[in-house]
Amino acid sequence: MSKPVIHRSGDRARQRLGWIDTAQSFPFAGNFDLTEHAHGILMVNNEDIVDAGHGFDTHRHQDVEIVTWVVSGSLVHQDSQGNSGIVHPGLAQRMSAGRGILHSERNDRRRADGTAIAAPVHVVQMWIPPDEPGIDPGYQELPIDAELDAGALVVVASGLPHHRNDAAIGLHNRYAGLHAARLQPGQAVTIPDAPFGHLFVARGSVDIEGSGRLEHGDALRLTDSGGQRVTAVTAAEILIWEMHASFDRP
DSSP: OOOOEEEOGGGSEEEEETTEEEEESSOOSSSOOTTTTOBTTBOEEEEEEEOTTEEEEEEEEOSOEEEEEEEESOEEEEETTSOEEEEOTTEEEEEEOTTOEEEEEEEOSBOTTSOBOOSOEEEEEEEEOOSSTTOOOEEEEEEOHHHHHTTSOEEEEEOOGGGTTTOSEEOSOTTEEEEEEEEOTTOEEEOOOEEEEEEEEEESOEEETTTEEEOTTOEEEEEEEOOOEEEESSSEEEEEEEESOOSSOO
8 A cells, every 4th residue: 555645736837828717636638648747548637717708618628538527617618519508516517538539618608598607617527538538528417406516436437347227427548536525524434445545625615534634736645555534624616536547557
């Protein structure tokens, strides 16, 4: 068992580029090899604050599973497969780029009822590879607010065989699953056992058994570990990847 490694919020690459404030848990911008800097098979864990009326215009992805988690606000998704929707807190959402897909994500100026939006959207976007390249592009979403409000660890998206009956949405990767918990002070969940794990504090602060306190933006990287209790110090939201493979170790 390896000792968990804490990656503090302030150690992330961070940029403010006009309408977006972005913090990257792994090197992302430029000519970085995403697989070289991954933990397990998690290549990207970007936390973005996007101003109202702005966002990512149409761009292309290929051979990546993208999970988008909105902490506050809302994000409008549109893609070249004809999928569209509003991603909001408590909605599990996954886009499979497959052999190639075009999409946009924007914090629109107005809601569907015409009222103006002034608030930014706070979003975490995560990337893992698919099992096979060149699959059909796809999109899936499902509301899981009720499960999150119960204070338990909820399977958000997974391709793991043992999550087949309880994953909110599927992933085209049989080695990975994403869990989330929305916790009130004093509530606790347990980190799943796995060869690789990644816990990210999307909101609030938590105390992790054996590792101490983590604040918003902090992450815990685990290897051959699990079973630690995570207790909310303040109202908190956490995202935990359970991974049974890595790029350099099957």
